[in-house]
Each structure stands twice: as C-alpha cells, then as structure tokens.
Amino acid sequence: MTQPMNDRFLRACRCQSVDVTPVWLMRQAGRYQPEYRKLRERHPMLELCTTPELAAEVTLLPLRRFELDAAILFSDLTVPFLAMDVPFTLKENVGPVIARPVRSDNDANALRLMDPEEDLPFVSASIRILRRELHVPLIGFAGAPFTLAAYLVEGGPSRDYSRVRALMYSRPDLWQRLLDILAENVTRYLRSQINAGAQAVQLFDSWVGALNPVAYRKTLLPAMRRIIAALKPLGTPIIYFGTGTASLLEAMAETGADVIGVDWRVSLDEAWQRIGTERAIQGNLDPAVMLASPDTVRSEAEDILKRAGGRAGHIFNLGHGILPDTPVENVQVLIDTVHEGSGSEG
Amino acid sequence: MTQPMNDRFLRACRCQSVDVTPVWLMRQAGRYQPEYRKLRERHPMLELCTTPELAAEVTLLPLRRFELDAAILFSDLTVPFLAMDVPFTLKENVGPVIARPVRSDNDANALRLMDPEEDLPFVSASIRILRRELHVPLIGFAGAPFTLAAYLVEGGPSRDYSRVRALMYSRPDLWQRLLDILAENVTRYLRSQINAGAQAVQLFDSWVGALNPVAYRKTLLPAMRRIIAALKPLGTPIIYFGTGTASLLEAMAETGADVIGVDWRVSLDEAWQRIGTERAIQGNLDPAVMLASPDTVRSEAEDILKRAGGRAGHIFNLGHGILPDTPVENVQVLIDTVHEGSGSEG
Numbered sequence: 001m002t003q004p005m006n007d008r009f010l011r012a013c014r015c016q017s018v019d020v021t022p023v024w025l026m027r028q029a030g031r032y033q034p035e036y037r038k039l040r041e042r043h044p045m046l047e048l049c050t051t052p053e054l055a056a057e058v059t060l061l062p063l064r065r066f067e068l069d070a071a072i073l074f075s076d077l078t079v080p081f082l083a084m085d086v087p088f089t090l091k092e093n094v095g096p097v098i099a100r101p102v103r104s105d106n107d108a109n110a111l112r113l114m115d116p117e118e119d120l121p122f123v124s125a126s127i128r129i130l131r132r133e134l135h136v137p138l139i140g141f142a143g144a145p146f147t148l149a150a151y152l153v154e155g156g157p158s159r160d161y162s163r164v165r166a167l168m169y170s171r172p173d174l175w176q177r178l179l180d181i182l183a184e185n186v187t188r189y190l191r192s193q194i195n196a197g198a199q200a201v202q203l204f205d206s207w208v209g210a211l212n213p214v215a216y217r218k219t220l221l222p223a224m225r226r227i228i229a230a231l232k233p234l235g236t237p238i239i240y241f242g243t244g245t246a247s248l249l250e251a252m253a254e255t256g257a258d259v260i261g262v263d264w265r266v267s268l269d270e271a272w273q274r275i276g277t278e279r280a281i282q283g284n285l286d287p288a289v290m291l292a293s294p295d296t297v298r299s300e301a302e303d304i305l306k307r308a309g310g311r312a313g314h315i316f317n318l319g320h321g322i323l324p325d326t327p328v329e330n331v332q333v334l335i336d337t338v339h340e341g342s343g344s345e346g
Numbered sequence: 347m348t349q350p351m352n353d354r355f356l357r358a359c360r361c362q363s364v365d366v367t368p369v370w371l372m373r374q375a376g377r378y379q380p381e382y383r384k385l386r387e388r389h390p391m392l393e394l395c396t397t398p399e400l401a402a403e404v405t406l407l408p409l410r411r412f413e414l415d416a417a418i419l420f421s422d423l424t425v426p427f428l429a430m431d432v433p434f435t436l437k438e439n440v441g442p443v444i445a446r447p448v449r450s451d452n453d454a455n456a457l458r459l460m461d462p463e464e465d466l467p468f469v470s471a472s473i474r475i476l477r478r479e480l481h482v483p484l485i486g487f488a489g490a491p492f493t494l495a496a497y498l499v500e501g502g503p504s505r506d507y508s509r510v511r512a513l514m515y516s517r518p519d520l521w522q523r524l525l526d527i528l529a530e531n532v533t534r535y536l537r538s539q540i541n542a543g544a545q546a547v548q549l550f551d552s553w554v555g556a557l558n559p560v561a562y563r564k565t566l567l568p569a570m571r572r573i574i575a576a577l578k579p580l581g582t583p584i585i586y587f588g589t590g591t592a593s594l595l596e597a598m599a600e601t602g603a604d605v606i607g608v609d610w611r612v613s614l615d616e617a618w619q620r621i622g623t624e625r626a627i628q629g630n631l632d633p634a635v636m637l638a639s640p641d642t643v644r645s646e647a648e649d650i651l652k653r654a655g656g657r658a659g660h661i662f663n664l665g666h667g668i669l670p671d672t673p674v675e676n677v678q679v680l681i682d683t684v685h686e687g688s689g690s691e692g
Contacts, residue, residue, distance in 0.1 A: 159505060162669055165634035169642055209590065212611050212632065214649075244555065246592030247612045265558050266593045286558065288511035296515055303560075323508055 006136045009070040013200055013237035013259050015280050015313035021305065021342035022069035023335055024139070026241075027321035028062040029074050032328065035061050045090050049075045050082075052125035059130055059138075065328075066335050070137050070200070073126060073193070077143035077204060078151070080189050083119035085112045086152065094157065101155035103167065108174055111152075111181050116192035123189075124196035131197040140198030142189050144205035144240070145182035145223050152178070161210040168219060175219060183223040187230045194236045201231070202239040202261070206320075209244020209263075216251050224255040232256065239282055243320050249274045264319030269307040272314075280313035285334070287318045290326040294333045301337040310342065352482045355416040359546055359583035359605050361626050361659035367651065367688035368415035369681055370485070372587075373667035374408040375420050378674065381407050391436050395421045396428075398471035405476055405484075411674075412681050416483050416546070419472060419539070423489035423550060424497070426535050429465035431458045432498065440503065447501035449513065454520055457498075457527050462538035469535075470542035477543040486544030488535050490551035490586070491528035491569050498524070507556040514565060521565060529569040533576045540582045547577070548585040548607070552666075555590020555609075562597050570601040578602065585628055589666050595620045610665030615653040618660075626659035631680070633664045636672040640679045647683040656688065 008022035031037055039048065039058060048054045058074040078096045081088055087099040102108055117124060130138050143151075146164075151157070153164040168175045190201045203224075211220065228238055240252055241261025252260050253275045260279060262271045264286035272281045289300045301316075308314040316338045322331070354368035377383055385394065385404060394400045404420040424442045427434055433445040448454055463470060476484050489497075492510075497503070499510040514521045536547045549570075557566065574584055586598055587607025598606050599621045606625060608617045610632035618627045635646045647662075654660040662684045668677070 157505065159503065160666070162634045165632060166637035166669075166671075169632070169635050169646070170638035209611065213613060215632075244590055244592075244611070246590075247616075265555065265590070267559060270593075286511060286515070286561075288508045289515050291512035292516035300515070320506070323512075325512075 006069055009137050009315060010199060010237065012313055012315045013239070013280050015278065017312050020339045021308070021314055021316050023316035023338040024068050024070040024072065025062075025318050025322050025331070025334075026072075028066075028068060028072065029058045030322055031324035032322055032326040032331070033061055033065070034328075045076060049079055050122045052122050052129055055122065055126040056129040056133065059126070060133060062331075063134070063136065066331055067339065068136065068335065070139055071130065071134050072139040072141060072202070073123075073130065073198065075123065075126075075141065077147065077206075079120065079123070080114065080142065080148070080185055083112065083114035083116065083189075084185060085110060091156075096151050096156055098152055098155045102149075102152040102178065105174055105177075108178050108181065111178075113181065114185050114188055116189050120189075124192060127193060127196040127198055137199040138197065139200045139202055139239070140190060140193030141202040141204060142186045142193075144203040144208065144242075145179045145186060145227075146208045146211070146220055147205050148182050148186070149175075149178050150207045150210070158207075161207055165210060165215075168215065172219070179219065179223045183227050187227045190227070190231055191234065194231065194234050198236065200237040200239060202241055203227070203257070205240065205242035205245075208242040208248065209246075211248070213247050213251050216248055217254075221251060221254060228256045237280075241282065253279055259313075259315065261317065262319065267307060268304050268314075269309070272308070272311075277311060277313070280315065281308075282315040282317050284317070284319040287320055287323045287326070290318070290330050290334065291323060294330060297330050297333045298337045301334055302341050305338065305341045308342075316342075352415055355483050355661060356545060356583065358659055358661045359585070359626050361624065363658050366685045367654070367660055367662050369662035369684040370414050370416040370418065371408075371664050371668050371677070371680075372418075374412075374414060374418065375404045376668055377670035378668055378672040378677070379407055379411070380674075391422060392425075395425055396468045398468050398475055401468065401472040402475040402479065405472070406479060409480070409482065412677055413685065414482065414681065416485055417476065417480050418485040418487060418548070419469075419476065419544065421469065421472075421487065423493065423552075425466065425469070426460065426488065426494070426531055429458065429460035429462065430531060431456060437502075442497050442502055444498055444501045448495075448498040448524065451520055451523075454524050454527065457524075459527065460531050460534055462535050466535075466538075470538060473539060473542040473544055483545040484543065485546045485548055485585070486536060486539030487548040487550060488532045488539075490549040490554065490588075491525050491532060491573075492554045492557070492566055493551050494528050494532070495521075495524050496553045496556070504553075507553055511556060511561075514561065518565070525565065525569045529573050533573045536573070536577055537580065540577065540580050544582065546583040546585060548587055549573070549603070551586065551588035551591075554588040554594065555592075557594070559593050559597050562594050563600075567597060567600060574602040583626075587628065599625055605659075605661065607663065608665065613653060614650050614660075615655070618654070618657075623657060623659070626661065627654075628661040628663045630663070630665040633666055633669050633672070636664070636676050636680065637669060640676060643676050643679050644683045647680055648687050651684065651687045654688075
C-alpha cells in the first residue's frame with residue numbers, strides 16, 4: 001500500500017496546517033455526472049455497491065475529472081441491512097423501502113449481528129482496489145444508529161420521523177435494544193473498512209436533526225460514544241455528520257468524533273465556536289447554491305472560507321449531498337474557489 | 347361582541363401574569379378526534395374550510411371536549427391560493443399539490459393580489475360565527491411568505507425544499523418579487539381576519555428551517571418585518587411559528603412578532619434566552635410524546651413547564667401539529683398537567 005500523495009484532507013481532520021483548504025463533496029460520485037448516469041442506466045444501485053470493480057470505478061469517476069482532496073467509497077447507507085437480514089428495496093427518487101418495518105420486540109430480535117468480512121466481502125474488496133488506484137485519501141462510511149433506526153422504524157424516508165420518535169418515547173426499552181444492535185453493527189462495519197484500508201470514516205446521521213438535545217443526550221449519545229471509543233484506537237479520523245443539527249452541535253462534539261460535519265442551516269463560524277475550535281469542522285455550502293450562477297457559487301464559497309478564517313481544521317464540503325441538477329462546471333468553479341481562495345491564508 | 351371570559355392566552359401573549367399557563371394545540375381540530383374524522387368522511391377538506399357553518403363547527407369540536415385556552419380558526423395554509431388564481435388540490439396524506447409550480451417571471455406575474463372580503467368572504471363569516479360562540483380567544487392564521495413560496499415553487503411538500511432555495515440563489519430578483527406579492531397578500535389576509543374578530547394571529551412558517559440565518563436575514567426578514575409592522579397598529583398579538591428554526595431564533599425575534607413559536611428540537615429555556623425573555627414564547631412538546639403513555643406525557647410536559655420557570659409569557663403548545671394517531675385521553679392528560687402543574691408558580 002503506497003501512501004497517498006495528497007494528505008491535505010487527513011491533515012485538516014487532525015487540525016494540522018495545510019497549504020490550501022481540502023475539499024470533497026458528499027455524493028461526489030452521483031447523478032450530476034453524465035458518466036455516472038450512463039453507468040446507472042446499465043446497473044441498479046445495489047449492483048454498483050456490491051460489485052468491487054464497479055464500486056471502485058464509480059468512486060473514481062469524480063476524481064478523474066476534478067482535483068478533489070478525498071475519495072469516498074461508493075456505497076449506500078442501506079448496505080449493512082444486507083448483512084442484518086432486513087429485506088428492502090431502493091426506490092428511485094424515494095430511497096430505501098423496508099419490507100417489514102421494525103416496530104416490535106420480535107422485529108428487533110430478528111436483526112442479525114453482522115460479520116462484515118463474511119457477509120459483505122465486496123466492501124473490503126472495493127477498498128483494496130481503490131487504495132491501489134488513489135492518490136488522495138479514501139473515506140469509508142456508515143449510517144449512524146439513529147439514521148439507520150429511522151429507516152428501519154419508519155420503513156423508509158419520512159418528512160419528520162415522528163414514528164421513530166414515538167417509538168423512542170413509548171418503548172424506551174425496545175429503542176435502546178435497537179440502538180445497541182445498530183451501534184455494534186456500525187462499529188464492526190467501520191472497523192472492517194478501516195482494516196481494509198479506509199483512511200478516514202464518516203458516520204452519516206442525516207436525520208438526527210429530528211431530535212432535541214435532551215433526547216439526543218439521553219438515548220443516543222452513549223451509543224455514539226461507544227462506537228467512536230471502539231474505533232479511536234485504530235488512529236483513523238472519524239467524521240460525524242448530520243443535517244438540521246443546529247441545536248445538537250455541542251452534544252455531537254461530546255461523542256468524541258474528530259470532525260463534525262455541519263449542514264448549511266448554521267453559520268460555519270458560529271457552529272465552529274459551539275463545536276470547539278480544537279476540533280475540525282466539515283462544511284457547509286448549501287447544495288442549492290450549486291444550481292445558481294458560477295459567480296454566486298464563487299461568492300458563497302468565499303463567504304464560507306472567510307468564516308473559517310484560515311484556521312487549521314476546516315474541510316470544505318457541501319451541507320448535504322450534491323443535487324442531481326448541479327451543472328458540472330459549477331463543481332469545477334467551487335473546487336478552484338476553495339483551493340485558490342484559501343491559499344493565502346493556509 | 348362579548349369579551350371572552352378566559353383571557354389567559356391573550357395575557358400570556360403580552361407577557362402579563364396569568365393564573366395558570368394557557369395551552370392550545372396546533373391542529374387541535376384534527377384527525378385524532380373521532381368527531382372530526384366523521385365530519386371529514388362527509389366533507390372534503392376545502393369544503394370544511396370554505397363553508398362558514400362547517401368551519402365554525404370544526405373549530406369548536408376540540409373546545410367542546412377539552413379546557414383549551416384558545417381556539418384557532420379551522421382553515422388551511424392553501425386557502426389564500428384560492429384568491430391568487432393558483433390552481434391546486436389537497437392530496438390525502440401528502441398535502442397541497444400545485445398544478446403549475448411557480449418558476450418563471452410569468453408564473454409570478456400571474457399571482458393575483460387578493461381582496462379577502464371579496465375573494466374569501468367565508469373566512470370573515472366563520473370568524474363572526476365563532477366570536478358569538480366562543481368563551482376563549484380566537485386565533486386567525488396564515489402561512490408565512492417563505493412557506494407559501496416553498497409550496498408554490500416546489501409544487502407541494504418536499505423533504506428539503508432545495509428547489510425553492512435554488513430559485514432564491516439563482517433568481518434573487520424573481521424570489522424578491524414572489525416574496526413581495528406573498529407578503530402583501532398575507533398582510534391583507536390577516537388584517538381582514540383581525541377586522542372580522544380574530545383576537546390573535548399566527549404566521550405559520552413551517553418550512554423556514556430550510557434556510558440559514560444569513561439567507562433569512564437577507565431575503566426574508568424585510569418581508570416579515572413589513573407584514574408585522576402593518577398589523578401591529580391593530581393591537582392584536584402576532585405569533586410567529588416555524589419548525590427546525592434552531593439557528594434562526596434571534597432573526598425571527600427581529601421580525602417584531604409578539605410571540606415566537608418554537609418546535610421540539612430546541613430546549614425551551616435556551617430558546618427563550620435567545621429570543622429574549624421580554625418576548626413571549628409558545629411551545630414546545632414533541633408531538634411524538636403524545637403517542638406514548640400518559641405518564642410520559644405528564645413527565646415530558648412537566649419538564650417544559652420547569653424550563654419555562656413560571657415566567658410570564660409562556661403559552662404551552664406542541665412543537666408542531668398534533669399527530670393523527672394521538673389517543674384522545676393523552677390530550678386530556680396534557681391539558682390537566684399544564685393547568686395543574688403551573689398553578690403554584692403562576
């Protein structure tokens with residue numbers, strides 16, 4: 001395994017100084033790229049995720065076109081469900097649809113503890129291919145327990161995740177059991193990704209913003225701390241990202257994650273103060289900005305760099321996944337703006 | 347017009363002392379009530395809204411069963427669209443579906459400025475009936491410009507309102523024009539409700555949490571201020587409610603609203619500090635708590651009363667509309683808890 005030549009991203013994760021601010025984009029391998037759309041015409045989503053050569057190829061697509069400072073393994077939040085005996089389908093333009101949502105003790109007891117190497121060998125295989133090809137660090141990832149539980153309990157994406165919150169309040173015992181199973185599986189899954197060669201991991205807690213800080217601290221924080229404490233000894237930076245987390249930032253920092261990913265709903269400077277500037281931050285351009293003119297992309301990205309103030313520990317990203325309608329040219333404009341606009345301060 | 351006998355709610359709106367904390371519930375006339383479901387079997391939603399006797403009857407349903415401290419006119423956020431030449435349907439379990447979403451200058455120019463008395467006479471008629479029947483204050487309401495614009499631009503409810511944000515960034519001129527038309531219509535609509543007898547009004551900005559504070563202050567705050575400044579001389583308390591607003595609370599207070607409504611994602615005590623304790627606050631029990639046991643409803647409601655600390659200016663409410671699956675018994679438990687738990691401190 002050769003060391004990556006570009007280590008800006010890993011240095012920023014550790015709050016070390018960098019020449020220019022590193023940038024990668026959530027869903028950087030995605031529908032905004034014509035090459036990706038072409039591949040998706042021939043292969044369903046899960047086939048791309050579970051076939052090492054294809055997953056590696058998709059992961060590399062955006063790297064071939066743009067000077068991104070990190071790659072993220074092409075996969076899906078639902079992949080661990082394949083190892084947990086949870087039947088589901090991925091519905092186009094909707095997301096995962098869980099065949100039998102988890103709502104009873106029996107449903108929870110049916111969830112299997114996974115053996116990632118045995119159950120999902122394609123993940124490690126994809127990572128090993130990618131480490132041979134890449135000259136930037138490779139990020140592995142998993143959904144965080146709340147977000148996985150949200151899918152399992154709701155049966156799919158939801159507007160306000162009220163059913164999962166109702167379960168949390170009405171069946172605290174079942175809720176804890178569900179979180180325990182998910183936390184253990186997430187730990188195993190990320191550990192196996194790191195062992196295969198992932199140089200950083202991101203926990204996606206996309207829907208955790210449905211909770212308030214009291215509920216978060218009471219029911220979720222212990223599980224998150226357990227995952228992060230188990231992975232910490234491996235020495236790999238851990239990014240913890242959520243959306244709608246304006247009231248949760250302090251609690252998210254208490255998990256011990258190295259980097260907190262924030263969405264566009266908060267101002268980066270204020271968010272960083274609340275997280276603590278000894279910890280790295282990732283974010284946070286509104287993905288909707290990427291549908292506007294190149295000039296707007298430039299000025300909004302510059303505003304975020306200004307808020308970061310050239311301080312060590314900023315990883316530039318969007319506040320959530322890149323939108324499918326994003327013009328490819330704007331991605332180039334964004335990356336150039338970040339690299340050029342941050343050089344003088346770095 | 348006789349004065350209402352119970353003025354706790356209005357006193358709390360003005361931060362005056364009260365005997366016990368007033369409580370009402372968003373969607374208190376709704377599907378959790380068997381009487382309501384029965385009415386809805388015979389009448390489509392918009393028929394209930396546009397027929398004064400029916401709208402008044404539905405408004406009164408929860409008041410007949412519970413000791414609520416305010417009534418809210420039964421209506422829908424989309425009713426003003428009837429006066430703006432915006433064809434739409436209300437799709438069961440989805441929400442409004444706009445026939446031709448607003449995305450171009452022509453679309454915006456086609457939106458009509460309304461004459462509420464002429465275009466929506468049933469609203470004033472409903473209010474006049476209710477003022478004769480009610481012994482608690484009557485709240486009128488309208489969607490706030492962002493939330494109405496979100497429906498118009500997206501074409502209906504959305505998970506992240508990225509299209510409306512994309513329009514905001516890519517066509518700031520069109521976005522301002524759209525907000526101007528909506529702000530003027532909202533002002534006219536609420537003024538006519540107050541003139542007909544509404545004793546307070548609530549601006550529902552249900553989806554404003556999709557914005558960050560910079561975008562809010564730049565594009566939305568002026569329109570919100572204009573609406574509130576125009577209504578202020580009428581002397582009627584103005585409540586401004588949104589969800590997912592943890593990063594927007596200070597900016598929302600800058601609109602000049604008398605009461606800020608907060609959802610469950612923030613802690614009431616922290617939110618009140620940020621809003622400013624000279625201003626009243628409304629909220630903020632997680633509606634999902636209402637699906638748990640009566641004991642949980644009681645203890646979670648008591649926690650909110652504790653956070654309010656018996657300070658003048660707290661109106662108890664849920665953090666968003668009551669969920670259809672809520673057991674009727676829990677509503678009774680909640681109201682009793684609020685009235686009994688706040689008496690000693692009031």
